[in-house]
Amino acid sequence: MKVLIAGAGRLGTQIAQVLSAARNDVTLVERDEDRFTELEGMPYVNLVAGDACEPALLERGGALTCDLVVAVTGRDEDNLVISLLAKRRFGVGRVAARVNDAENAWLFDLQWGVDVAVPAATPLISLIEEATGATDTVALLRLSKAGVEVIETAITQESRAAGHMLGEITLPAGTVVATVVRDGHPTVPSPEVRLLPGDELLLVSHEATEQEIHASFQ
Template sequence: MATTGDDADNLTISLLAKRRFSVPRVAARVNDADNTWLFDAHWGVDVAVPAATPLISLIEEATGTTDTVALLRLSKAGIEVIETAITSRSRAAGRALGDVALPEGTVVATIVRGGRPTVPDAAVRLRPGDEVLLVSHSATEDEIHAAFQ
């Protein structure tokens, strides 16, 4: 599976997997819908999976390939639930939640610390290992990632 956030990388990975390493079945994430036509057998792709597919987010979360993942899209309500994990490398580590500039239209739903959800408070200092769940009607995963990572 090629699941990076860059279509060119996913195509390159797919082609190498298929031709160089003889991988029998290759699935690739399509980030930009305008590029869908490229994701075919010529580029070593057997299955093209749109980035909007919730399964991609679940795969990313399970494999740890990203710090920030869209967990739920409620298209009728126009909101997303997004998770970002605080690591020792995160710019938000050690900072108070209130000091993190959130994208407009975004609220922190909870901070999961030690497996327990806590009520978000502006004074809470974020620590490595914290998982921050956000609800937004306009922010993208990339914007959330930029704010915390």
């Protein structure tokens, strides 16, 4: 599946990491220069700098051949413009948009090109299920025929992994950490990263169950 994501904030970055880990072709668009610089070198994701509200930028990002556009900027007006352009100008088959302000939810419909309107508080996994149309998930996100599963877990004060370095955690066979998100920013999951309460981890596994992976951290 070819996906264009507009907005490389915490949510947009997480979506990009999950979908790219599941072997989708992902392009992430961000107009903030500092944020774009932070994300340079992000593995398996095509980064495009610029304003996704501009048709030329969307075309450069591959909107003409996209299966899915996800508009998750922090501005509802931008998400609506991106959705409308994706649907009406580029004929994208499925468009999902984040609703930041609940009072604007009534605008996010097919008239604005939105197939799936997602409230800001929707959990990551549920958002991706809605956006992609996946229906076979049970707390897991299964997005590829290759058997890749992406699992999300969070570190809390009670987690036995809190305070330990990532390299000290014994992971189930066939499992790797895709990223550690801290304070809204993805970090390189090196063995020296010390896990802290509030960290969110995205793991990719070919073999382990959700319960086995959670047991490694909780």
